[in-house]
Amino acid sequence: MAGVNEEHGEAVPGAAACFHCGLPVPAGSHYTVTIDGQAQTLCCVGCQAVAQAIVDNDLLDFYRLRTRDSQRAAALVPEELKQLRVYDSGLMQRSFVRHHDQDVREAALILEGIVCAACVWLNEHHVQQLPGVLAFRVNYSTHRATLQWDNRRIQLSEVLAAIAAIGYRAHPFDPGRMESLQQREKSAALRRIAVAGLGMMQVMMMAAALYIGAASDMEAGMRQFLRWVSLIMVTPVVFYADWPFFQGAWRDLRRLRPGMDVPVALALGGAYLASVWATVSGSGEVYFDSVSMFSFFLLSGRYLEMQARHKAGQVAEALVKLLPASASRIRGGQQEVVAVAELEPGDQVLVKPGETVPADGTVLEGVSHVNEALLTGESLPRLKQPGDAVVGGTLNMDSPLRLRLERVGADTVLAGITRLLDRAQAEKPALARLADRVASWFVLFILLLAAAVYGWWHFHDPEQAFWITLSVLVVTCPCALSLATPAAITVATGRLTALGVLTTRGHALETLARADQLVFDKTGTLTRGELVVTAIKVAEGQDALQLRNLAAGLEQASEHPLARALLAFGPEPVKLSALVSQPGQGVEGEYQGQALRLGTRDFVAALAGAGMDVSAAESAVPGATAVFLGSRQQWLATFYLQDRAREEAGAVVRELQQLGVGVHLLSGDNEAAVVQLAQALDIPSFHARQLPDTKLAFVRTLQEQGAVVAMVGDGVNDAPVLAQAQVSLAMGQGAQLAQASADMILLSENLSLLPTAIRLARRMQGVIRQNLFWALGYNLLAIPLAASGMLPPWMAALGMSASSLLVVANALRLRNG
Amino acid sequence: MEALFMLIPIAIGVMIVVVIAFVYTVRSGQYDDLEGPAWRILMDDDDPLVPHKRPKPGKSPGE
Numbered sequence: 001m002a003g004v005n006e007e008h009g010e011a012v013p014g015a016a017a018c019f020h021c022g023l024p025v026p027a028g029s030h031y032t033v034t035i036d037g038q039a040q041t042l043c044c045v046g047c048q049a050v051a052q053a054i055v056d057n058d059l060l061d062f063y064r065l066r067t068r069d070s071q072r073a074a075a076l077v078p079e080e081l082k083q084l085r086v087y088d089s090g091l092m093q094r095s096f097v098r099h100h101d102q103d104v105r106e107a108a109l110i111l112e113g114i115v116c117a118a119c120v121w122l123n124e125h126h127v128q129q130l131p132g133v134l135a136f137r138v139n140y141s142t143h144r145a146t147l148q149w150d151n152r153r154i155q156l157s158e159v160l161a162a163i164a165a166i167g168y169r170a171h172p173f174d175p176g177r178m179e180s181l182q183q184r185e186k187s188a189a190l191r192r193i194a195v196a197g198l199g200m201m202q203v204m205m206m207a208a209a210l211y212i213g214a215a216s217d218m219e220a221g222m223r224q225f226l227r228w229v230s231l232i233m234v235t236p237v238v239f240y241a242d243w244p245f246f247q248g249a250w251r252d253l254r255r256l257r258p259g260m261d262v263p264v265a266l267a268l269g270g271a272y273l274a275s276v277w278a279t280v281s282g283s284g285e286v287y288f289d290s291v292s293m294f295s296f297f298l299l300s301g302r303y304l305e306m307q308a309r310h311k312a313g314q315v316a317e318a319l320v321k322l323l324p325a326s327a328s329r330i331r332g333g334q335q336e337v338v339a340v341a342e343l344e345p346g347d348q349v350l351v352k353p354g355e356t357v358p359a360d361g362t363v364l365e366g367v368s369h370v371n372e373a374l375l376t377g378e379s380l381p382r383l384k385q386p387g388d389a390v391v392g393g394t395l396n397m398d399s400p401l402r403l404r405l406e407r408v409g410a411d412t413v414l415a416g417i418t419r420l421l422d423r424a425q426a427e428k429p430a431l432a433r434l435a436d437r438v439a440s441w442f443v444l445f446i447l448l449l450a451a452a453v454y455g456w457w458h459f460h461d462p463e464q465a466f467w468i469t470l471s472v473l474v475v476t477c478p479c480a481l482s483l484a485t486p487a488a489i490t491v492a493t494g495r496l497t498a499l500g501v502l503t504t505r506g507h508a509l510e511t512l513a514r515a516d517q518l519v520f521d522k523t524g525t526l527t528r529g530e531l532v533v534t535a536i537k538v539a540e541g542q543d544a545l546q547l548r549n550l551a552a553g554l555e556q557a558s559e560h561p562l563a564r565a566l567l568a569f570g571p572e573p574v575k576l577s578a579l580v581s582q583p584g585q586g587v588e589g590e591y592q593g594q595a596l597r598l599g600t601r602d603f604v605a606a607l608a609g610a611g612m613d614v615s616a617a618e619s620a621v622p623g624a625t626a627v628f629l630g631s632r633q634q635w636l637a638t639f640y641l642q643d644r645a646r647e648e649a650g651a652v653v654r655e656l657q658q659l660g661v662g663v664h665l666l667s668g669d670n671e672a673a674v675v676q677l678a679q680a681l682d683i684p685s686f687h688a689r690q691l692p693d694t695k696l697a698f699v700r701t702l703q704e705q706g707a708v709v710a711m712v713g714d715g716v717n718d719a720p721v722l723a724q725a726q727v728s729l730a731m732g733q734g735a736q737l738a739q740a741s742a743d744m745i746l747l748s749e750n751l752s753l754l755p756t757a758i759r760l761a762r763r764m765q766g767v768i769r770q771n772l773f774w775a776l777g778y779n780l781l782a783i784p785l786a787a788s789g790m791l792p793p794w795m796a797a798l799g800m801s802a803s804s805l806l807v808v809a810n811a812l813r814l815r816n817g
Numbered sequence: 818m819e820a821l822f823m824l825i826p827i828a829i830g831v832m833i834v835v836v837i838a839f840v841y842t843v844r845s846g847q848y849d850d851l852e853g854p855a856w857r858i859l860m861d862d863d864d865p866l867v868p869h870k871r872p873k874p875g876k877s878p879g880e
Contacts, residue, residue: 117856140853187843194839
């Protein structure tokens with residue numbers, strides 16, 4: 001009897017990187033593409049197809065131009081391509097297509113998989129060369145594209161398929177209300193910055209003349225003229241550009257909860273009014289330069305913050321596209337295509353293989369596998385039979401299902417998750433809340449102090465009282481203080497986003513910096529979430545290669561993840577006839593007149609009968625799923641499929657431990673699989689067969705011991721645990737629902753971003769501390785000087801500006817290194 | 818020095834023109850993508866002008 005034959009083993013450390021996506025190529029991989037006369041190795045069939053498409057379309061410059069590796073391309077499934085055709089119907093296009101005339105149409109697309117500027121180049125060139133495409137332009141910042149095409153010459157689905165062929169996914173979307181709201185907010189912010197910036201430059205020029213004039217002696221007429229000109233130029237800055245600060249301050253005051261806007265508005269308003277008075281009366285000092293500069297800095301900071309917020313919002317929007325926009329409704333025995341919005345509870349719908357379930361319901365008829373990976377993180381599809389509940393947004397894999405809908409629209413599970421995400425994003429980060437609380441005390445303190453200073457000087461030197469009070473207000477303006485934290489967070493968030501780590505909540509980075517325990521949820525975090533044949537056992541006298549090809553041939557038409565693994569395992573799939581798929585059991589087919597079965601033990605035994613012997617053991621490889629192949633005479637082979645650890649996982653675990661972070665592994669999987677993984681990766685603390693509540697208890701115990709826990713998960717099924725941990729990270733591609741409840745998202749599948757993020761978060765923490773220390777130190781030093789009248793207001797303004805600049809420059813250090 | 822009494826108002830006029838121009842650029846969407854164009858110019862196709870090795874179209878290299 002043949003032994004277990006390790007044909008497709010673990011990847012060797014230091015294995016070659018995939019030419020397309022840069023992930024390590026598994027040992028024994030046979031995917032290559034000839035590029036510039038050289039054979040390049042690729043990690044999977046998806047990457048191979050994409051690289052071949054790029055070569056065939058003469059777009060090789062992409063590989064020369066790109067600055068980062070592409071995302072791993074998932075193999076295209078015929079069903080998915082078929083599904084794209086739904087977008088061609090006029091009914092569907094109503095919601096997202098604009099008509100220029102009868103046939104020239106325009107649509108907005110979300111592009112998934114854009115990692116660098118060369119991706120934009122590749123997409124634009126590939127799509128523009130399609131006949132019938134009139135214009136195609138990709139926005140690199142937002143990963144959105146606008147497409148204009150002639151409907152007589154090309155269909156939308158063909159364009160989408162062309163984009164899929166080069167390894168990207170495009171989804172039509174309806175920009176909608178949210179989008180235009182953000183657009184308006186952004187353009188208003190830009191206009192305000194422009195006004196403040198231009199005003200600042202002009203006023204600075206006048207200010208330089210005035211300062212020099214004060215040193216040499218300028219004639220009074222010229223001085224007055226320059227002051228009046230400055231006044232004219234600063235007025236639009238204060239009344240237009242700074243308007244949001246005054247609005248915010250007024251709102252805060254009415255609610256009696258003064259925030260940062262109050263001292264900002266007070267300082268701006270005070271300095272402006274005092275300068276106006278000085279100009280009109282021709283006495284004292286003017287601070288127009290400080291007013292305009294302060295405005296410009298603050299507006300720029302807020303603009304950057306706003307952009308980070310919008311970026312996070314776009315992730316939420318990506319979830320919406322999970323739902324199909326149309327469904328086939330069955331009414332009175334007739335099938336009709338209707339928009340999902342028109343569905344009602346009680347309706348019966350037909351979901352074909354490859355289609356997404358439109359709403360939550362129950363199966364009435366049909367047996368099929370449904371992929372719930374997006375909702376549960378479960379990599380294997382679940383078998384659904386009549387009476388089972390299915391959830392909207394999940395993918396039907398292998399045969400038609402008739403459903404009765406129970407909940408539609410806003411009542412569905414998916415809608416609930418989207419709402420949660422919205423709420424999470426609307427809530428203010430804890431650090432900002434703290435800054436606000438501190439600010440309200442600080443403001444109160446400043447106001448009392450200013451009043452006291454004014455009172456004291458009023459009795460001692462009434463001439464000076466106003467100017468000294470103003471000095472105090474200007475010098476205490478919490479400009480540096482209010483920039484200290486946001487500047488550092490903005491820069492760090494921006495850098496992480498560029499690396500592929502999205503921060504959805506403000507507190508995430510700050511908490512991540514303090515995290516000392518990190519808990520992995522096994523499925524899909526440490527493993528690739530994709531099955532691979534790790535071992536094969538063949539009957540005596542059989543040719544292993546031939547059996548591999550037979551298995552691949554049998555699985556040719558199937559979509560099951562097991563099938564994909566087997567398909568990838570056979571180098572040259574054999575053509576078979578009479579292929580029949582038995583949901584939940586396996587596939588049957590004929591080869592040279594001989595019936596073959598591939599699937600579960602019972603399914604194959606029913607054909608092979610007594611030929612099936614004990615050697616076809618199910619548990620020969622611990623933790624593996626066994627798939628059997630048999631003919632009418634005998635059992636032929638057993639394939640063992642396993643989810644493998646990510647290549648970089650071991651190094652990441654070691655690095656985390658070096659950073660002083662304890663690593664734990666919690667998993668719902670069986671003991672054997674978890675032990676194997678934990679030993680392979682050198683994780684001392686691991687627990688198998690964990691349920692959501694035992695996971696929760698584990699995290700709580702850690703926290704009771706005073707640990708700050710970071711949790712890395714990949715599914716909504718860990719939502720409670722992710723919420724219990726102080727900071728949560730999710731990983732995945734595209735619009736995985738797991739992202740819903742996580743504070744941070746690793747956009748690429750590269751685990752090594754984890755230690756990078758922790759290191760950056762710690763550096764950010766350091767910068768914030770330095771900034772706060774400096775800002776407070778400066779205020780504490782300057783206030784007594786100003787209050788005692790030793791600091792003229794212009795010097796106060798200079799100090800204030802210098803301290804803000806220093807804080808921003810310090811934060812910018814986070815961009816490098 | 819008297820020239821300033823004329824030059825500075827002109828400067829204010831120029832500033833107003835610049836603000837109007839900027840508002841126009843914002844409205845016409847030129848700030849929608851701040852990263853893309855910087856890269857786009859580097860990836861312009863000047864290949865037809867530069868004779869160099871390119872795989873002949875039609876003869877696509879296979880596996």
